[in-house]
Amino acid sequence: MMNLESIPIQAFLIVSSALFCIGIWGLLNSRNAVRVLMSIELMLNAVNINLMTFSSYIDNNLIQGQVFTIFVITVAAAEAAVGLAILLSLYRNRVTVDMESFNLLKW
Amino acid sequence: MSIAITTQIICFTVLSLVVLIGALGVVLLESIVYSAFLLGGVFMSVAGLYLLLNASFVAAAQVLVYVGAVNVLIIFAIMLVNKKEDLKPINDIKSRRIISTSICLTLLSLLIRVDLTNVWNISIPQNSIGEESTIRIGEHLFSDYLLPFEVASVLLLMAMIGAIVLARRDVMNKDISTGLPVDQELIEKSSEPLLTNKN
Numbered sequence: 001m002m003n004l005e006s007i008p009i010q011a012f013l014i015v016s017s018a019l020f021c022i023g024i025w026g027l028l029n030s031r032n033a034v035r036v037l038m039s040i041e042l043m044l045n046a047v048n049i050n051l052m053t054f055s056s057y058i059d060n061n062l063i064q065g066q067v068f069t070i071f072v073i074t075v076a077a078a079e080a081a082v083g084l085a086i087l088l089s090l091y092r093n094r095v096t097v098d099m100e101s102f103n104l105l106k107w
Numbered sequence: 108m109s110i111a112i113t114t115q116i117i118c119f120t121v122l123s124l125v126v127l128i129g130a131l132g133v134v135l136l137e138s139i140v141y142s143a144f145l146l147g148g149v150f151m152s153v154a155g156l157y158l159l160l161n162a163s164f165v166a167a168a169q170v171l172v173y174v175g176a177v178n179v180l181i182i183f184a185i186m187l188v189n190k191k192e193d194l195k196p197i198n199d200i201k202s203r204r205i206i207s208t209s210i211c212l213t214l215l216s217l218l219i220r221v222d223l224t225n226v227w228n229i230s231i232p233q234n235s236i237g238e239e240s241t242i243r244i245g246e247h248l249f250s251d252y253l254l255p256f257e258v259a260s261v262l263l264l265m266a267m268i269g270a271i272v273l274a275r276r277d278v279m280n281k282d283i284s285t286g287l288p289v290d291q292e293l294i295e296k297s298s299e300p301l302l303t304n305k306n
Contacts, residue, residue, distance in 0.1 A: 006112065007119050007159070009229060010222050015123040015156075017218035019130055021211045026134030028207040031194050034139055034185055038146050041177060042130050045153050048169075056160040057229050063240050066165050067247045073165075073172050074259045078266035080177045084184040085273035091188045092276075098194050 012053040020046035033090070033097040037083050044076045119159055125152040139185055147178045164241040 019042060026039030048069045055065020091097055110118075129149040133142045150173040157166035197203070236243060248256050 007115055009227050011119065011123070012156070012160070013222040014219055015126060017215060017222060018127055020218070021215040022127070022130040022134055024214065025207060025211040028211075029204065030134065032139055034181065034188065035134070035142060037184075038133055038142060038181060041146065041173070041181075042133060042149065045150065045173075049153060049156060052157055052160050052162055052165065056162065058227065060161075060230055061236060062247075063162075063236070063243055064247065066162050066240060066244055067252050069162075069165050070168060070244065070248075071252075071255055071259060073168055074263065077172050077176055078262055080180055081266050081270040082273070084180055085270040087184060088187060088274045095190075096192060097188050097190075098192070100195065100197060 009053060009057045012049060016046045016049035016053070019043075019049065031099055033087050033099055033102075034084075036099060037080065037087070040083075041076065041080065044072060048072055115159060118155070122152045122155045122159070125149070126156070139189070140182075143178065143182050143185055146181065147174050150174045150178060161237055162240055163238065164244055 023039045023041075023043035023046060026042065027036055030036045030039060051065040051069050051072070053065075055063045055069075059065060087097065090102065094101060126149055129145045129152065132145040133149065136142050136145070150169065154166040154169040154174075157163075157169060
């Protein structure tokens with residue numbers, strides 16, 4: 001075991017990759033529409049961890065990655081609000097949150 | 108950061124285990140309410156990871172926005188749409204599971220391979236600005252990222268108006284048959300569920 005000065009960058013990157021893949025799995029496999037939104041939030045968090053890692057390890061003087069993370073958090077908040085509003089109006093029209101029954105735009 | 112490296116490693120291990128196990132719980136647990144609360148735990152641990160990366164401002168923003176707003180919004184949505192329903196079985200669910208799991212595992216192995224094999228150009232004086240990062244973010248937001256900052260405000264306004272318009276219920280102010288004004292607190296327009304039977 002070598003003597004470390006700080007946590008290796010690969011550790012953070014692997015955590016964020018795993019979080020992203022868990023998010024994709026949840027997005028593909030959830031039947032509940034609320035859970036789909038939660039999976040999207042997980043994926044956005046994985047992207048944020050990636051940006052923050054690069055900003056801290058590679059660009060630690062001009063921390064532009066942190067500014068990007070702030071913008072991603074803003075967009076994620078807007079997305080969650082609009083997504084849940086769409087979900088509510090969908091629920092009002094279809095009385096279900098099952099993703100398999102939302103097939104109005106199916107070709 | 109002036110914490111000893113052993114402490115950092117312990118903190119990182121605990122936080123990343125909480126993140127990954129919590130995320131697995133979010134996607135795998137049966138009860139959606141447990142998933143929502145686990146999601147809050149995941150957000151908090153991600154904020155802890157940001158603290159390890161010397162970004163106290165973003166960690167605070169993460170706690171405020173994600174745990175304080177997004178998670179509460181999700182819990183409210185669960186409360187509004189939480190109805191026990193028995194889902195219709197899908198016939199090819201097994202092959203779908205297998206395909207999606209293999210796609211995710213392939214993507215994960217690809218990403219991990221890139222993470223481990225690429226030579227990262229790590230700058231040597233690590234964490235040089237430390238607690239000044241908040242000042243630096245403010246300078247960025249009001250100089251070279253000014254346009255995205257202003258566009259973000261317009262985006263938030265549009266999202267707010269859009270959410271209100273989408274989630275609003277139409278309330279009628281007079282009775283259809285008699286024409287008399289109605290008590291708006293009690294009567295909502297009873298709309299037929301439009302699309303329920305059209306499968």
